[in-house]
Amino acid sequence: xxxxxxxxxxxxxxxxxxxxxxxxxxxxxxxxxxxxxxxxxxxxxxxxxxxxxxxxxxxxxxxxxxxxxxxxxxxxxxxxxxxxxxxxxxxxxxxxxxxxxxxxxxxxxxxxxxxxxxxxxxxxxxxxxxxxxxxxxxxxxxxxxxxxxxxxxxxxxxxxxxxxxxxxxxxxxxxxxxxxxxxx
Numbered sequence: 233x234x235x236x237x238x239x240x241x242x243x244x245x246x247x248x249x250x251x252x253x254x255x256x257x258x259x260x261x262x263x264x265x266x267x268x269x270x271x272x273x274x275x276x277x278x279x280x281x282x283x284x285x286x287x288x289x290x291x292x293x294x295x296x297x298x299x300x301x302x303x304x305x306x307x308x309x310x311x312x313x314x315x316x317x318x319x320x321x322x323x324x325x326x327x328x329x330x331x332x333x334x335x336x337x338x339x340x341x342x343x344x345x346x347x348x349x350x351x352x353x354x355x356x357x358x359x360x361x362x363x364x365x366x367x368x369x370x371x372x373x374x375x376x377x378x379x380x381x382x383x384x385x386x387x388x389x390x391x392x393x394x395x396x397x398x399x400x401x402x403x404x405x406x407x408x409x410x411x412x413x414x415x416x
Contacts, residue, residue, distance in 0.1 A: 274347070281346040285354050289334050295330045299323075303361040313369040327369060331386060334362050339391035348392060356393035363390030 292300075301308030316323040340346035351359065360373075363370075363386055372385040 277345065278347045278350050280355070281340070281350040284337065284340065284346060285351070288337075291333055292330075295326065295333075298326055300326060300330045301310060303358050303365065306365055309365040313366070313372075316369060317372055327366065331362070331366060331370070331383060333384060334359060334387045334389070338385035341389055341392075342385060348389075351389070352393050357396055359386075359390050360393050362396060 280356060296302070299312070312323060312327065316327055336353075337346065337351065341348045341351055367387075370387070374380050374382045
């Protein structure tokens with residue numbers, strides 16, 4: 233091997249080494265960019281979720297003022313459902329408007345536009361209470377319209393929320409046990 237050939241081989245190897253290092257640097261930059269993009273997407277998804285929840289606090293207040301009972305008012309909700317199922321169109325529209333808020337929230341969570349953990353932390357109990365209390369109405373609407381997918385997004389979301397309250401007592405007076413120390 234001549235010195236020219238040796239030099240040419242070293243130069244080729246050096247060029248190859250520079251190319252590999254450059255490729256590795258570009259790959260590393262792309263990985264960092266990908267991580268940054270994922271973190272930015274996660275932050276934006278959480279922000280969008282909080283903005284939706286905050287905006288809908290006002291909407292829920294208006295619907296409460298129009299006659300929607302509090303999410304955990306089982307008797308009030310049962311009476312509202314009864315009026316709707318008896319043919320009261322205004323009540324049906326009111327319930328539909330209320331549940332649509334939660335259904336849109338669920339669609340956002342299903343499509344990754346909203347963050348499920350934020351929803352669970354902020355409104356998880358509300359979502360569970362809404363689904364549990366309005367489920368008979370939703371099922372009646374499914375049957376009435378022959379469409380089993382009506383309100384399925386809300387149902388999907390409710391099944392992914394974390395229960396934080398113990399279930400209500402099945403029998404008895406429904407009162408919680410006393411939290412004060414027992415009398416001697």
